[in-house]
Every structure is written in C-alpha cells, then in structure tokens.
Amino acid sequence: MLDVSFARSQFPALALPAYERGSFFENAGGSLACTQTIDALQRYYLETKVQPYAGYGPSAIAGEAMDDSRRRWAEALGVTPDEVQFGPSTSMNAYVLAQAFAASLGPGDEVVVTNQDHEANTGAIRRAVERAGATLREWRTEPITGLLSLDVLADLLGPRTRLVTMPHASNIVGQENDVAAAVALAHGVGARLVADGVSYTPHGFPDVAALDADIYLFSLYKTYSVHQGLMVTRNGILDELPNQGHVFNAALPSKRLTPAGPDHAQEAAAGAVLDYVELLHRHHGGTPDDGLRAASAAVSALWQAHETALVAPVLAWLASCPSVRLLGPGPADTGPLHRCPTVAFVPRDREPAEVAAELVARGVWCSAGHFYAYRVLQGLDVDPEQGVVRLSWVHYTSMADIERLLTALAQVLG
C-alpha cells in the first residue's frame, strides 16, 4: 500500500500554508513538482547555466545531465535513448509530427483520428490529412459513455490506413484505453499508431515497448517534472518521416522531429523525477538493483491502487446525485484498465463555472471549461462552451482531500 504521507513529503508545495487551506484537484492541468525536480532545476541554473557539450567543466556537466535524463527516461519507459526526444510541449511535438506526416501522405491514404483526444493530438493531424489530399476517418466515442470501442476501430481500418492517432486516456472521461490492442489492430493492416499519453502518465509510467505504439507522447509537467513534452519514436518511424530539423542534423535522432532548440535546464532536470520514483520504490521494499523499468512498474501499481481507492467514493457520489450528469464510466463500469482519477460532470440546472467557483470557495481547487477536449464533449452532447466541472487528482492526493471534496460536493450540489 502506498505510504501517502511519505509521497507527500517529497512535494514541498504541499507543506505550504496555502496548500493546507485547499485541496488541489486540478492535477490534470499540471502536477506539482517533486523536490528532486526543483533541486535539479535550481542546480542547473546555479552551477551549469552555460552552453552545454563543450569541453570545460560546467559545460560538460550540463551536457552529461541532459544525456542522463534521456538515458534514464528511456530505461523507465523500456525503450532506447535514441527513441526518446524532448520538445517544448506535447502540442508542439504533435504539431511537428503532423507536418512530417503531411509530407508522407497522399491521395488514397487513410488516417484514423478519434473525437476522444485533446485537440493537441487530433487538430494538426486532421489539417495535415486535408492538405495532403488523404482521407480522414473518425473513430467516434460511444455517445453515452464517451468510451472508444476497439470494434469500431477494427471496422475503420483497411489496407489503405497509414496512421491511427488515439489517447491512452482522455482528459475528460478518464478511462485508460487499451493501446496495446489498438496497436495490434493498426499494425495488422500495416498502419502506424500515435498514442497521446498525457492524461495517463501522471498515473503510471508505461512500458512503451510493450504497448508497441510507434509514437508515444506525454507532458513532463504533468508527471511531477519540468515543462517539456517527451516523445518516444519507435519501430523505425524516425527514418520513415522526413527530417523536420536543421538539414545538417538530419542524422541525429534527438533532432529530426524536434526543431525547437532544446531547453537545456529543463532537459537536464527532466530525469530527476525518476530519482523520486526510485526513492519511493526503495521506501516500499524495492532495491536499487531492480532498475528503473521495474521501479516504474512497481511504483505505478502503488499509485494506481491508491487512486482507485480514492476514485470509488467520488464516482459513487456523483453517479447517485440527481443534480449532475457524471461523464465517463461510473463506479460499476470502470473495466479492467485504470480508471484515472480525472472526473468530469455537468450540473443539470446550473453553470459549471458557478459550481466550480463554489467548490473553490470551500477549498476544492478545481475549474470548469472544455479543457481543449472540445470534440469529446460534443460527442457526449455537452456544449463545449458551457463545459464541465473537472476534478483531477493523483497519488499524492490524500483521503482527507477526498473527504473535503465530498463535503463540498454535498454542500454545493446535494
């Protein structure tokens, strides 16, 4: 069982008086940073804020720290360092990818996109498909649950399918999708698959090689780390897509699909969160010899068990409250994969923004809106301009936070 107090002790913000007066329920927008991340950033700015990769002391140390982040994230995700790229954000990484795909698609090619994705993993690729004169097929969510069905995907695939994009979990519906099964279907017709892991990875660092997605994207600022997007590119796709970086860097895997110059400090500090993962693993009986992949898997399991215990009473409360419509799976239908604690609901007779403000006044820090998931909401017949109230939490959220939430919900909506 996760030692939540120990986990919380690694997040210095949680010890600040302001964070005692409120409970942070907007983690899907960005998590708090662990102390290891904060220290690494500060260390970089203090000791090595010079051009990296030259021969002199601080420069060499800076370059080594950047390489180390890449190596360590590769190990945590079960891939090789050449398969890991850092970019300014997932939106930017996905945008550059769309430019690369646009150049390799043509009339007759088909691309499957979902309406469950955050706009980042669907808007740019939709435009790229249009530009290339290729055909777009939409993998639509079920209208009541907002879930994606693999049977629907299977029907959309064919010999002309070149690419499928999908979320590992939606930032509204919260349910983990079976990416490995979708990849198997896509690969079965010779298509590539891009998975957006932004909403899933705060709840677990996956074995990306086992999922076998050709591209896996996520945002480190939601995983207790720095404000960068991490992109894994596998199965030779880097060589298939045209270089998007400077012409003389075409042979460098870390630069082909990330034309923005690297943010040295953030790249150097990006791996520090894995020190936190290792610390947590050792605290729960793991050993340093286990390695980062095993530590990540074990810690992810601890996080998820804790989150599952915390999500159950909230789903139960919302599902039985007549004045709201809970979106996504309720307590009875969460399935075998992780029900991420990203919980959205629509008040039946009130504005979501008004309800969010009343929750905030009671110390429940949340907000309302469409959260860039416009199409998911349309698929659920929710007006995106009205939006939803979204509550999202992670492993450092305590049962006391959930009790504060349930009390506030009863006062505002009961």
Ligand SMILES: Cc1ncc(COP(=O)(O)O)c(C=O)c1O
């Ligand atoms: C599911 C999902 N995908 C993509 C993004 C975009 O990530 P970034 O802010 O790094 O561009 C977000 C951001 O909230 C998200 O929730």
